[in-house]
Amino acid sequence: MPKRVGIEVSLAASEAACAVDSDVIAAYPITPQTHIVEHLSELVADGKLDAEFIPVESEHSAMSVCIGSSAVGARTFTASSAQGLALMHEILFIAPALRTPIVMAVVNRAMSGPISIWNDHSDIMAERDVGWIQTFAENGQEVFDLIIHAFRVAEDPKVLLPVMVNLDGFTLSHVIEPIEMLNAREVRRYIKPYKPQMVLDPKHPVTMGAVGVPEVYTEAKQQIESVLRASKKVVVSAWKEFARLYGRTYRPIETYRTKGAEVVLMTMGSVSETAMTAVDKMRDKEIAVGLMRFRLWRPFPLEEFRRAVKGVKVLAVLDRAISYGAQGGPVFMEVRSALYGQAGQPNISGFVAGLGGRDITTDMFEEMVKKAIRYAKKGKGPTYELIGVREK
Amino acid sequence: MMKAASGGFKKFTPKTLPKFEPLAQGHRACQGCGEVLALRMALKAMGKNMIIASATGCMEIITSAYPQTAWDVPWIHVAFENAAAVASGIEAGRKVLMRKGRLPKGRTTIVAMAGDGGTADIGLQALSGALERGHDFVYICLDNEAYMNTGVQRSSATPYGAMTTTSPPGKLSIGQYTWKKNVPAIVEAHAIPYVATAAPAYYVDLMNKAKKAAMIRGPAYLHIYSPCPTGWRLAPERAVAISRLAVQTNIFPLYEVIDGRYILTKKIKKPKPVEEYLGLQGRFRHLDKKTIQEIQERVDREYEALLQKATLAEVQEEST
Numbered sequence: 001m002p003k004r005v006g007i008e009v010s011l012a013a014s015e016a017a018c019a020v021d022s023d024v025i026a027a028y029p030i031t032p033q034t035h036i037v038e039h040l041s042e043l044v045a046d047g048k049l050d051a052e053f054i055p056v057e058s059e060h061s062a063m064s065v066c067i068g069s070s071a072v073g074a075r076t077f078t079a080s081s082a083q084g085l086a087l088m089h090e091i092l093f094i095a096p097a098l099r100t101p102i103v104m105a106v107v108n109r110a111m112s113g114p115i116s117i118w119n120d121h122s123d124i125m126a127e128r129d130v131g132w133i134q135t136f137a138e139n140g141q142e143v144f145d146l147i148i149h150a151f152r153v154a155e156d157p158k159v160l161l162p163v164m165v166n167l168d169g170f171t172l173s174h175v176i177e178p179i180e181m182l183n184a185r186e187v188r189r190y191i192k193p194y195k196p197q198m199v200l201d202p203k204h205p206v207t208m209g210a211v212g213v214p215e216v217y218t219e220a221k222q223q224i225e226s227v228l229r230a231s232k233k234v235v236v237s238a239w240k241e242f243a244r245l246y247g248r249t250y251r252p253i254e255t256y257r258t259k260g261a262e263v264v265l266m267t268m269g270s271v272s273e274t275a276m277t278a279v280d281k282m283r284d285k286e287i288a289v290g291l292m293r294f295r296l297w298r299p300f301p302l303e304e305f306r307r308a309v310k311g312v313k314v315l316a317v318l319d320r321a322i323s324y325g326a327q328g329g330p331v332f333m334e335v336r337s338a339l340y341g342q343a344g345q346p347n348i349s350g351f352v353a354g355l356g357g358r359d360i361t362t363d364m365f366e367e368m369v370k371k372a373i374r375y376a377k378k379g380k381g382p383t384y385e386l387i388g389v390r391e392k
Numbered sequence: 393m394m395k396a397a398s399g400g401f402k403k404f405t406p407k408t409l410p411k412f413e414p415l416a417q418g419h420r421a422c423q424g425c426g427e428v429l430a431l432r433m434a435l436k437a438m439g440k441n442m443i444i445a446s447a448t449g450c451m452e453i454i455t456s457a458y459p460q461t462a463w464d465v466p467w468i469h470v471a472f473e474n475a476a477a478v479a480s481g482i483e484a485g486r487k488v489l490m491r492k493g494r495l496p497k498g499r500t501t502i503v504a505m506a507g508d509g510g511t512a513d514i515g516l517q518a519l520s521g522a523l524e525r526g527h528d529f530v531y532i533c534l535d536n537e538a539y540m541n542t543g544v545q546r547s548s549a550t551p552y553g554a555m556t557t558t559s560p561p562g563k564l565s566i567g568q569y570t571w572k573k574n575v576p577a578i579v580e581a582h583a584i585p586y587v588a589t590a591a592p593a594y595y596v597d598l599m600n601k602a603k604k605a606a607m608i609r610g611p612a613y614l615h616i617y618s619p620c621p622t623g624w625r626l627a628p629e630r631a632v633a634i635s636r637l638a639v640q641t642n643i644f645p646l647y648e649v650i651d652g653r654y655i656l657t658k659k660i661k662k663p664k665p666v667e668e669y670l671g672l673q674g675r676f677r678h679l680d681k682k683t684i685q686e687i688q689e690r691v692d693r694e695y696e697a698l699l700q701k702a703t704l705a706e707v708q709e710e711s712t
Contacts, residue, residue, distance in 0.1 A: 023485065023488045023489065023492070024481065024484050024485050024488060026480075026481065026484075050488070050491065050492060051488060052484040052485070052487060052488045054480060054481070054484050054525065055525070056477065056480075056521055056525075057517060057518070057520065057521030057524075058517060058518075058521070060473070060474065060477075060518070061474060061477035061480075061517070061518050061521055064470055064471070064474035064477035064478050064480075064481065064518065065477050065478070065480050065481035065484070066481060067468075067470050067478060067481060068445060068468070068470075068477070068478040068479060068480060068481020068482040068483075068484075068485065069481035069482065069484055069485030070481070070485070071468055071478075071481070071482065071485075072443070072481075072482050072485040072486050072489065072495075073485065073489060073494070073495070074484075074485035074486075074488055074489055076481075076485070090471060091470065091471060091474065094470050094471060098468075098470070193494075200443045200466040200467075200468055200482060201443075201466055202440060202441045202442060202443060202465065202466055202500055204466075205463065205464055205465050205466045205467070206466055206467075207456055207461035207463050207466075207467050207468075208466075208467070208468040208469070209446075209456070209468050209469035209470055210456040210457065210458035210459075210461060210469070211452070211453050211456050211457040211458060212458060213457055213458065216458050216459070220458075
């Protein structure tokens, strides 16, 4: 096995895109900037990665270039964040429809306004419905592994969908972590050369991106939906194969000390590590609490989630994005809907915290758990609330 | 750099036009559409070995309503404002795949096509980016001077005084109150090897320019005048005639810019008055004498400026 090296997580993400021998990278750096793109351009400049690096003039063009290169059969990677991701929004819908297996690292950051460069999930939660497979990393190792995994899943002939790998801005993207980085030779055991099913080729002309009249639009949407749903099998089996080859096991939902837990905290991303510490602390105080986190967000792992939550009496769901005027944060709403009408469904409370780079501490997690227990006991409470709002 | 434009370029003549048809008949263009005519001729000239990235617009919807397609060449449509970016990706993707031995080596003409809205307005940034990066592709702007596909809304390429559904003439308005944006000049400022204007009435000239654009390495830009009888309130059988008049009145002069040098490809000795051109189109029906005179003066001035640039190029050529 390769030895661990201390490396900035953004650079590790670039190294993953390099290890799979990406053909085209199109990216725009400024919205806001991460080191992923910088390092990829270095790898290309130094001849370590034989790829076309296209320094586009906007994120909108970044995704457009990616679709063009993927449509001729090139393995394509890009990275984005916050405002840039939102600028891509229009084109994000089109990549799955054209079945272009692009892989994108999304460094999760807050949406303006007010303008912010810091971490939360408001960028990605606005992109839930674009038809991409979406995974969330907890630490640097996972970022590297999930990017490798993303190429394997995206290019599977049964899938052919684009994949977003989410990593938290700053708390992951800008920290140095010890990471076992697989090299190109090791990755080749897992990632086979990309064999596109249909490409733009003058010898075999095809029309891509045709007009969807009302008679065919619904069916076209249904195909994306069913393929995205069915991709879960490939996502899971690709993780199993990853574990077999490299020894690290990944699942759609990860649990921590949920055995015998009456209360379970639900999180996503890097804050889960703080949440684990909080769980340990509370367990020491004899609060029967556990932790659950989504690694796979799209397709939503419904069966796995329902299984994992069985027997839990109280759920405290953390959202790192506000859904203005809604019943709660996006994760909360989906979780509650997933359990609606289920026998013995837990009492669910939603909490929004950690917006725009505000730290979430173990105390805050304890507060969420205690409140969730109290609301459950009383049989009523606010549907959701913001945690850690300064009074003055 | 411009071998294709000077030596070694075999011009088409009316007798040697290619038989190849990239665009099948039976598409859904309006009667008398000058845009699809211009497109067909430009693509015929470029040959079968091409890949097209199309913007949203008239030419996209009339050719690709699933499950039918009018395209006999590989063609992709992604969105409105990004044809140049998609073409960039196609070009870069093929380049690296050839380098890595996963695609047989050889040159394919990569074409990006868009209307005037997709070029002068919403697609200008993507176009500028692709030109600046120097991709080997041909960008075709099919300029019918408004957003025709969506019901004749004004664009920045709509001519002064024209009536559109968003530049209606009224008590306080003459119609379009801005002058047509000069996109070829903006493109030329990117110092790309080839820029040309063309009109379907001069179809051999149009096809030769298209062929040249395809042969040139690096970005090439064709700005093609594309009459729209529907949007211009013009009799459908006058599409070709109006495009001839646009050239003969100097409203749409034909020229090339080769490595920065302006060359007039159709010199008009005795220009016809603009009134003759404007009078055939319902979109200009409301214009009074004073406005027509204003348009005449500006057309004369702009043509003079173009002539100066072109003359300058000729003088420089003689002295070197």
